[in-house]
Amino acid sequence: MVEQDSRREDEWFRQNEKELIEAARKAREARERERAEHEAVEARAKLKAAHFMKCPKCGHDLKETDFSGVDIDVCSYCEGVFVDAGELEELFLKREEERRGLFRKLLRL
Numbered sequence: 001m002v003e004q005d006s007r008r009e010d011e012w013f014r015q016n017e018k019e020l021i022e023a024a025r026k027a028r029e030a031r032e033r034e035r036a037e038h039e040a041v042e043a044r045a046k047l048k049a050a051h052f053m054k055c056p057k058c059g060h061d062l063k064e065t066d067f068s069g070v071d072i073d074v075c076s077y078c079e080g081v082f083v084d085a086g087e088l089e090e091l092f093l094k095r096e097e098e099r100r101g102l103f104r105k106l107l108r109l
């Protein structure tokens with residue numbers, strides 16, 4: 001009887017220990033995920049700070065310029081022209097006449 005109680009107690013401790021270890025593992029994994037997400041956010045912020053509004057060709061500052069209602073980015077040094085996602089479609093949707101005027105403006109004619 002005493003031996004059986006002791007065995008049951010051992011089993012309870014083993015089970016309890018297993019649950020504690022599992023809970024600690026899950027908590028550690030959650031902290032690791034949180035750290036990784038935080039690092040990813042920091043890395044994106046650093047990349048953006050280093051490259052935001054910089055020419056991808058020469059690294060000089062880009063200047064936002066309005067061309068017929070579409071904001072395009074023009075390099076202050078090499079005069080490269082860059083558009084954000086969606087802006088190219090906006091330019092294509094402009095009427096033929098408007099587009100011709102826009103390209104004349106871009107080419108500084």
Ligand SMILES: [Zn+2]
Binds near residue numbers: 056057058075077078
């Ligand atoms: Zn440039």
